[in-house]
Amino acid sequence: CPEAPDRLDGAACMTIKKPNANPIVALLLTWFVFGSGHVIVNGQQKKWIMILVGSIIGSIACCLPGMVIGILSIVDAYKTAQKLQSGREIGEHEFSVEPLYKIMKYIYKDATYAP
Numbered sequence: 001c002p003e004a005p006d007r008l009d010g011a012a013c014m015t016i017k018k019p020n021a022n023p024i025v026a027l028l029l030t031w032f033v034f035g036s037g038h039v040i041v042n043g044q045q046k047k048w049i050m051i052l053v054g055s056i057i058g059s060i061a062c063c064l065p066g067m068v069i070g071i072l073s074i075v076d077a078y079k080t081a082q083k084l085q086s087g088r089e090i091g092e093h094e095f096s097v098e099p100l101y102k103i104m105k106y107i108y109k110d111a112t113y114a115p
Helices: 023-034 046-061 063-085 098-104
Strands: none
Touching: 023 098, 046 063, 046 098, 063 098
């Protein structure tokens, strides 16, 4: 795997291809239904769980970090769905918004970034 050649479990190698992904649906589901656009539209279940955990931790620590993660997550779900809609394959752990990737990398070690 180019992302993590030392991984033996293949987790970093899973790719997702969904040309029918709808960026608007991903955005709306992420905004209104606990970030579920990541899993329902984009197929990134572990990423969704880690963003949800990060948002909860950020909200408990201080409201602002949780809100920032939530807003960046909405943008990320939209941009990821755009990639899928254009026919690109994405990694299960791939982030499309660099600031969100940098924040989440602290708790989500498998995270990767691809613009």
